[in-house]
Amino acid sequence: MPYTELIHKYLRHNKKFPHVWCPGCGNGIVLGALIRAFDKMNFDMEKVVLVSGIGCSSRLPVYVDCNTLHTTHGRALTFATGIKFAKPELNVIVIMGDGDATAIGGNHLIHAARRNIDLTAIIINNNIYGMTGGQYSPTTPFGAKAATSAYGNIEHPFNISELVAVAGATYVGRSTAFHAKLIDKLIIQAVEKPGFGVVEVITHCHTQYGRRNNTPTAVEMMKLQQEKAVLIEKAKKMSPDELKGKFTIGTLVDRNLPNYCSEYSRIRRVALTKTDK
Amino acid sequence: MDHKRQTLFIQGNEAIARGALAAGCNFFAGYPITPASEITEIMSRELPRRGGSFIQMEDEIASMGAITGASLAGAKSLTATSGPGFSLMQENIGFASVTEVPCVIVNVMRGGASTGLPTNPGQGDVMQARWGTHGDHPAIVLSTSSVSDCFSLTIKAFNFAERFRTPVILLSDEMVSHTREKIILPGKDEIEILNREKPSVPHEWYIPYEDTEDGVPAMAEFGDSYKYHITGLTHDINGFPTRNPKEVEAFVKRLFRKISNHKEQIQIYENFETEDADIIVIAYGSVARSALRAIKIARKMGIKAGLLKLSTLFPFPKSEVQNAASKAIKLIIPEMNTGQISREVKKAISDCPVEVVKLNRIDGSLITPKEILKYIEEVD
Numbered sequence: 001m002p003y004t005e006l007i008h009k010y011l012r013h014n015k016k017f018p019h020v021w022c023p024g025c026g027n028g029i030v031l032g033a034l035i036r037a038f039d040k041m042n043f044d045m046e047k048v049v050l051v052s053g054i055g056c057s058s059r060l061p062v063y064v065d066c067n068t069l070h071t072t073h074g075r076a077l078t079f080a081t082g083i084k085f086a087k088p089e090l091n092v093i094v095i096m097g098d099g100d101a102t103a104i105g106g107n108h109l110i111h112a113a114r115r116n117i118d119l120t121a122i123i124i125n126n127n128i129y130g131m132t133g134g135q136y137s138p139t140t141p142f143g144a145k146a147a148t149s150a151y152g153n154i155e156h157p158f159n160i161s162e163l164v165a166v167a168g169a170t171y172v173g174r175s176t177a178f179h180a181k182l183i184d185k186l187i188i189q190a191v192e193k194p195g196f197g198v199v200e201v202i203t204h205c206h207t208q209y210g211r212r213n214n215t216p217t218a219v220e221m222m223k224l225q226q227e228k229a230v231l232i233e234k235a236k237k238m239s240p241d242e243l244k245g246k247f248t249i250g251t252l253v254d255r256n257l258p259n260y261c262s263e264y265s266r267i268r269r270v271a272l273t274k275t276d277k
Numbered sequence: 278m279d280h281k282r283q284t285l286f287i288q289g290n291e292a293i294a295r296g297a298l299a300a301g302c303n304f305f306a307g308y309p310i311t312p313a314s315e316i317t318e319i320m321s322r323e324l325p326r327r328g329g330s331f332i333q334m335e336d337e338i339a340s341m342g343a344i345t346g347a348s349l350a351g352a353k354s355l356t357a358t359s360g361p362g363f364s365l366m367q368e369n370i371g372f373a374s375v376t377e378v379p380c381v382i383v384n385v386m387r388g389g390a391s392t393g394l395p396t397n398p399g400q401g402d403v404m405q406a407r408w409g410t411h412g413d414h415p416a417i418v419l420s421t422s423s424v425s426d427c428f429s430l431t432i433k434a435f436n437f438a439e440r441f442r443t444p445v446i447l448l449s450d451e452m453v454s455h456t457r458e459k460i461i462l463p464g465k466d467e468i469e470i471l472n473r474e475k476p477s478v479p480h481e482w483y484i485p486y487e488d489t490e491d492g493v494p495a496m497a498e499f500g501d502s503y504k505y506h507i508t509g510l511t512h513d514i515n516g517f518p519t520r521n522p523k524e525v526e527a528f529v530k531r532l533f534r535k536i537s538n539h540k541e542q543i544q545i546y547e548n549f550e551t552e553d554a555d556i557i558v559i560a561y562g563s564v565a566r567s568a569l570r571a572i573k574i575a576r577k578m579g580i581k582a583g584l585l586k587l588s589t590l591f592p593f594p595k596s597e598v599q600n601a602a603s604k605a606i607k608l609i610i611p612e613m614n615t616g617q618i619s620r621e622v623k624k625a626i627s628d629c630p631v632e633v634v635k636l637n638r639i640d641g642s643l644i645t646p647k648e649i650l651k652y653i654e655e656v657d
């Protein structure tokens with residue numbers, strides 16, 4: 001479908017544009033990927049719920065013409081858990097920033113993965129707190145400058161995809177804003193996979209991160225994404241030396257584990273057979 | 278829930294769980310904490326066999342998020358906690374309040390601040406129940422003083438939540454929740470159950486936060502095909518964020534109006550021998566039990582004492598308290614805190630000549646009938 005038609009079909013007509021994001025921000029690229037994925041999956045949008053927390057990235061759902069819920073900072077997964085468990089036929093997709101998902105909401109993230117509830121979490125990782133003015137986040141690189149690390153960050157970053165993989169996610173995919181078409185593909189895989197799926201999108205906040213770290217434009221930052229990202233299939237054939245300073249993209253984890261809602265249906269049947277009290 | 282009446286000998290917490298199930302609760306999310314854990318445990322056993330859903334979340338912040346999400350998907354949802362967990366829930370209670378999501382939060386109060394006295398009763402969370410989440414917002418807060426109250430007020434809490442699209446806080450305390458008493462459960466057809474109003478208009482006409490006369494807009498559930506936006510940001514009638522002062526003011530006013538316009542329906546209280554009373558005790562929770570005993574003894578001694586027992590703490594039953602103040606010479610307000618409701622009473626009756634006496638215990642012990650009686654006698 002041509003883009004203009006996609007936009008008319010999937011974005012809200014009654015929501016005032018322009019959007020809130022800076023020109024060149026990666027959040028719009030993720031929004032584009034999401035509606036392309038919706039179109040390819042031929043989704044009934046009445047059954048889709050987009051849930052987000054607080055942050056620049058969490059402003060994404062409001063533009064999409066479906067059920068949208070903009071919650072509190074870090075807690076999107078808890079609301080999404082309630083929605084999915086109460087009405088499993090809904091497709092629940094959660095949009096979070098790196099601070100939202102791994103700082104204030106870090107506990108919910110690992111538990112959603114461990115619990116393996118059938119949700120898709122799209123984590124837009126720009127390595128910074130964009131909305132509040134560029135303070136360092138749990139994914140800000142060691143040494144990087146931020147509004148609260150003017151002398152260089154002395155904390156060590158999370159690798160979000162590895163974190164959710166060890167916490168139990170059944171699907172983990174990673175892309176960058178530069179590899180836009182790959183995002184579509186990973187979103188479709190994550191949504192179609194039963195259980196907790198995560199798509200991490202490495203993106204840029206040139207406004208708050210780039211300008212403090214010698215890459216003040218979106219184009220420069222996207223070039224870095226292009227240079228540093230290596231497809232997982234290719235990475236398998238590379239030596240550790242060759243992989244230094246790079247990160248892998250593509251489908252990182254894809255496994256089958258019992259998921260919470262279907263296990264709970266079994267519990268309902270078991271509970272019926274017990275007649276104490 | 279059985280169709281026939283049933284006589285049982287059960288704990289307050291069990292009565293709360295049974296009340297919730299009778300009200301149609303089909304979703305529970307919680308995190309264990311003394312003295313509320315029995316509610317969580319009972320719901321974990323009872324919900325699945327009724328086709329409902331139980332989930333133990335990673336903390337109380339998550340529990341409050343989950344019950345709000347579930348309600349948006351059409352469930353009648355509940356969580357239960359005590360002070361420390363209630364503190365953690367506050368931000369998301371505010372979210373449910375401004376997004377107008379029906380749900381019920383039970384706080385079985387323990388003694389003290391912080392970890393406090395986990396196995397003692399207290400009434401220190403009254404003001405937190407009213408104002409715990411930040412910003413101006415209305416609140417419905419109920420208080421139980423017996424096992425029978427635990428059942429009936431839990432049903433009321435769900436009914437108010439559904440009718441007025443708001444979180445409702447039910448305060449119990451360790452004493453009420455852990456006391457076993459005889460209770461006669463009503464039959465199914467004796468229980469009034471209210472459900473939220475759903476929109477019936479075509480999709481294009483639905484205004485999710487419509488400023489109606491009643492103040493309570495119809496609520497579509499996710500999947501109902503009314504696609505709309507929900508946000509904790511201050512929003513316009515369509516649900517989209519707004520900073521337009523006119524829209525902001527209209528929204529906040531409607532939130533308050535939907536409760537204040539119906540306050541007579543929400544304010545539950547009971548008068549015991551207050552008609553000719555010179556001395557009226559105003560009490561709630563487990564303290565109301567001691568107060569009832571105290572006024573009965575006082576009557577036998579020839580003292581004209583009465584009790585106004587409050588089951589609804591907020592919206593504060595101002596006119597009924599004024600009514601008591603106009604009859605009596607003295608009001609006695611016993612509380613297991615430093616005087617949280619007495620402040621509301623004083624505010625309500627500032628133009629009355631009546632004397633107000635506080636009786637406070639903050640040591641984790643119950644206020645006994647004897648202590649209240651002493652105050653009644655002193656007054657006389």
Ligand SMILES: Cc1ncc(C[n+]2csc(CCOP(=O)(O)OP(=O)(O)O)c2C)c(N)n1
Pocket residue numbers: 054055056057058073096097098099100101124126128129130131132137205
């Ligand atoms: C409880 C709470 N604490 C702090 C904030 C302030 N706050 C809003 S967004 C944000 C960080 C956003 O960063 P991130 O999640 O990485 O998203 P981004 O804006 O970069 O997309 C913070 C700290 C808040 N809204 N709520």
Ligand code: SF4
Pocket residue numbers: 020021022024025026027056057126130131204205206207208
């Ligand atoms: S501050 Fe950063 S994350 Fe936020 S809109 Fe601007 S570029 Fe995007």
